[in-house]
Amino acid sequence: MRYDEHFKELCEALEGAGAFLVVADKKGRVNLMTIGWAQIGVVWGQPVLTVLVRPSRHTHALLEDASRFSVCVPRRGELKKELAFCGTKSGRDYDKARACALTLKEGEPGVKYIDGCALVYQCEILGRTTLAGGKTAPSVLERYYSGDDAPHTLCFGKVLKAEKFL
Numbered sequence: 001m002r003y004d005e006h007f008k009e010l011c012e013a014l015e016g017a018g019a020f021l022v023v024a025d026k027k028g029r030v031n032l033m034t035i036g037w038a039q040i041g042v043v044w045g046q047p048v049l050t051v052l053v054r055p056s057r058h059t060h061a062l063l064e065d066a067s068r069f070s071v072c073v074p075r076r077g078e079l080k081k082e083l084a085f086c087g088t089k090s091g092r093d094y095d096k097a098r099a100c101a102l103t104l105k106e107g108e109p110g111v112k113y114i115d116g117c118a119l120v121y122q123c124e125i126l127g128r129t130t131l132a133g134g135k136t137a138p139s140v141l142e143r144y145y146s147g148d149d150a151p152h153t154l155c156f157g158k159v160l161k162a163e164k165f166l
């Protein structure tokens with residue numbers, strides 16, 4: 001499918017219980033993290049899916065070394081407990097795929113994704129940048145960045161493959 005074909009379904013998931021961001025470490029150990037923030041569009045003339053990850057997340061450290069990731073969107077109303085678990089527990093403490101009994105499949109080289117999801121975006125990292133506090137609107141700074149946690153890193157992933165599973 002085209003990367004933008006199921007844009008609405010992706011947004012509905014992000015606005016609801018979330019989607020899974022799947023990143024592996026150098027040894028191929030995979031971590032799952034729930035995301036509610038992401039963008040899909042065109043950057044550098046290519047289809048790009050951008051995820052926003054706080055530096056405090058285990059996933060953030062994995063993304064610094066990784067070259068690829070996937071974003072997996074469950075079917076409407078499914079895997080809610082698993083999304084809640086992966087959105088509150090850290091991969092530092094759990095093998096979340098195993099704890100949630102989710103099966104991982106091999107995608108493009110270096111990409112794993114969750115079996116049984118409705119939408120899967122396999123991505124290659126083309127860039128990373130951090131939201132600089134001084135250039136962010138005061139309303140956003142106040143709401144999201146007034147605590148101790150550093151601002152999100154944006155990680156730009158070229159969409160290598162976007163698939164819809166029935």
Ligand SMILES: Cc1cc2nc3c(=O)[nH]c(=O)nc-3n(C[C@H](O)[C@H](O)[C@H](O)COP(=O)(O)O)c2cc1C
Pocket residue numbers: 016017018031032033034035036037038052053054056057058059060083084086087088089090091092
């Ligand atoms: C619905 C939902 C959406 C979330 N969205 C994000 C997000 O977009 N970016 C982020 O950094 N954390 C987000 N989180 C928080 C992380 O999923 C959470 O801190 C997780 O435990 C981090 O896992 P890790 O330490 O294994 O990377 C979200 C949590 C939930 C429940």
